[in-house]
Amino acid sequence: MILLATKYANSTEQRFEIIAVSVVICLVIFELIRRRRLMERYAILWLLAGVTVVVLSVGQSLLVKLTHAAGISYAPSAVFAIAFLFVLAMLVQFSMTISRLSDQNTALAQRLALLQERLDRERDDARPPAPGASRVTPPADRP
Amino acid sequence: MPGKLAIVPAHNEAGAVGPTVAEIHRWAPDFDVLVVDDGSTDATAVRAREAGATVLTMPFNLGIGGAMQAGYLYAREHGYEVAVQVDGDGQHDPRYIKDLAARLASDPSLDMVTGSRFLDSDGNGYRSSAARRIGIRVFSGVVSRITRRRVTDPTSGFRMTDRRGIELFARDYPHDYPEIEAILLMHAHRLNSCEIPVTMRARTSGSSAISSSQSVYYMVKVLLAVFVGLFRRHPALDQPETPGAEAAGRAEECPPVVAERPT
Numbered sequence: 001m002i003l004l005a006t007k008y009a010n011s012t013e014q015r016f017e018i019i020a021v022s023v024v025i026c027l028v029i030f031e032l033i034r035r036r037r038l039m040e041r042y043a044i045l046w047l048l049a050g051v052t053v054v055v056l057s058v059g060q061s062l063l064v065k066l067t068h069a070a071g072i073s074y075a076p077s078a079v080f081a082i083a084f085l086f087v088l089a090m091l092v093q094f095s096m097t098i099s100r101l102s103d104q105n106t107a108l109a110q111r112l113a114l115l116q117e118r119l120d121r122e123r124d125d126a127r128p129p130a131p132g133a134s135r136v137t138p139p140a141d142r143p
Numbered sequence: 144m145p146g147k148l149a150i151v152p153a154h155n156e157a158g159a160v161g162p163t164v165a166e167i168h169r170w171a172p173d174f175d176v177l178v179v180d181d182g183s184t185d186a187t188a189v190r191a192r193e194a195g196a197t198v199l200t201m202p203f204n205l206g207i208g209g210a211m212q213a214g215y216l217y218a219r220e221h222g223y224e225v226a227v228q229v230d231g232d233g234q235h236d237p238r239y240i241k242d243l244a245a246r247l248a249s250d251p252s253l254d255m256v257t258g259s260r261f262l263d264s265d266g267n268g269y270r271s272s273a274a275r276r277i278g279i280r281v282f283s284g285v286v287s288r289i290t291r292r293r294v295t296d297p298t299s300g301f302r303m304t305d306r307r308g309i310e311l312f313a314r315d316y317p318h319d320y321p322e323i324e325a326i327l328l329m330h331a332h333r334l335n336s337c338e339i340p341v342t343m344r345a346r347t348s349g350s351s352a353i354s355s356s357q358s359v360y361y362m363v364k365v366l367l368a369v370f371v372g373l374f375r376r377h378p379a380l381d382q383p384e385t386p387g388a389e390a391a392g393r394a395e396e397c398p399p400v401v402a403e404r405p406t
Contacts, residue, residue, distance in 0.1 A: 033371045040368045041319060044360075047367070104203050111202040 018057040026050040045093060049086045056082070148223040149174040149240070150214030151196065152207055153231025157185040160231045164194035167229060171240040177217055178231065181210040187231070207300075212316035219313040227303040235301040239341045243303040246339050254334035255304045257326075258341030259296035278362060282323050285369060290330040295338060297323045307334055323365050324372065331377035 029046045032038035056063045056079070067078040149167050153160045164176050178191035182204035191198050199213055211228065218226045227243060229235045239258055246256045261279075279298055286297040300322050304312065311332055317324035329336050 030371060030374075033367070034374050039318060040364050040371070044363055044367065107202045 015057045015060070019054055022050045022053040022057070042093070042097075045086070045090055052082065052086075146221065146223040147171075147174045147225040147227075147244070148214075148218045148221075149176045149227050149229050149237075150211065150218065151176060151178045151191070151229050151231045152181060152210045152214065153178055153183065153187050153191065154181040154204060154207075154210070155183045155185050155187060156231040157183070157187045157190050159233040160187050161190040161194040163229065163231055163233050163235075163237070164191055164196045166237040167240065168195060170237040171227075171244075174227065174240065175223075177214055179210045179214045181205055181207070191231075206319060208316055208318040208321040211321060212312060215309055215312040215316065218309045223309065224306050225303060226309050228300050230300055234343050234345075236342065236344055239301070239339075240303070242339055242341070243301075246337065247303050247305060250337075252335050253305070253337055254308045255302055255326075255329055255336035257296065257299050257336060257338045258301035258343075259299055259338040260341065260343050261295040262338055262340035274358065278358065281362075282365070285366075286323060286326055289327060289369070289373070290336075293338075294326060297326055299343075301341060301343070302336075317368065320361055320365055324368050327369060327372055328377075331372065331375070333377075333379045 026047060029038065029043050029050070033040060033043050056066075063075055063078060067073075067075045070078060070081070072078045072081070149171065151160065151163060151167070156163075160178060164178065167174060167176050176194075176196040178188070178196040178198045180188040180191065180198055180200045182201045188198045188200050199217060201210060201213065205213070214228075215226065225244065225247065227240055229237060229240070235258070243256045243258060247253055261283075279296065282297045283294055286294045308329065311328065311334065312325065315328065317328070326336060
């Protein structure tokens with residue numbers, strides 16, 4: 001959509017195509033949330049990107065103003081800059097999410113190991129094993 | 144005898160969780176108390192156990208939604224018939240638990256009763272910042288419109304559910320800021336809910352889960368979730384005991400109080 005926005009930035013007729021593409025992207029995101037494939041938490045940035053493109057293509061004067069304010073001479077470059085910022089924001093969000101998930105995964109594995117150990121010990125305490133028996137619980141013991 | 148459970152989510156509430164558990168034992172002695180320690184880094188779990196609660200310790204902070212759902216999973220697995228949510232920060236006064244229980248028992252078509260801060264008739268309402276009040280107003284309007292009944296306090300987490308509510312929330316509970324979505328989830332599954340007036344206290348320790356910088360995200364996220372939720376298919380849960388429940392579910396107001404329980 002950003003590519004389209006760049007290509008047609010000066011053409012009023014093709015603005016509708018850009019808008020249509022953005023709207024389709026928003027609808028895809030919406031459908032992913034509805035099917036619970038995407039959590040709202042991660043969808044907001046995507047929807048924001050879609051809405052930004054719609055707003056910039058509807059109000060082209062806004063894009064021109066933004067371009068001047070940022071000291072960029074060529075409007076499509078401004079679109080690229082905005083697109084780059086969105087991509088960057090999403091990548092940072094993903095990195096943060098992956099870091100959090102790794103931490104939580106570690107914590108889960110540790111907690112599981114501690115619980116397994118406690119379960120084994122309580123089972124051994126309940127019925128003392130034959131000499132030399134392994135402390136590891138055979139999987140068949142699990143209900 | 145049907146079991147009743149008080150679920151107390153607590154995140155770093157070592158100061159408040161003990162008194163809260165003790166108060167539940169005092170004012171609602173027929174309720175078992177389950178504290179869900181949501182990855183606290185202080186002595187929350189120890190204080191809760193000292194006060195006589197069962198404690199579920201989350202290995203890390205899941206957020207209020209995940210913690211509450213753990214509580215509902217526990218309630219389902221142990222066959223509890225009624226579950227009430229009582230925040231671990233002392234905001235919810237356990238003296239109202241019996242009122243919630245009485246309201247829930249008064250009408251068999253009711254599945255959830257919420258304690259509302261804004262139904263208080265003697266004008267002794269809840270004090271909070273203007274921004275938060277406006278936010279609650281907006282959500283109150285949205286939720287009331289969707290459910291077609293008056294919901295004055297959609298952000299209240301002080302609520303009691305029956306077996307069907309426990310089943311529903313054990314299966315599906317919203318993640319981030321769950322209260323508003325939970326009401327709509329109840330409605331979408333054609334379960335009935337109602338409010339009674341309560342007075343909430345100022346928190347005794349800790350800080351709100353929602354800081355002012357997060358409130359914009361809160362609004363956007365919840366409105367998005369509410370909007371998307373309207374387009375999801377929600378199967379009705381089994382309603383074996385009350386054939387009149389469907390009619391009551393379409394009523395404008397809460398179902399009227401039934402003086403004597405029909406047998």
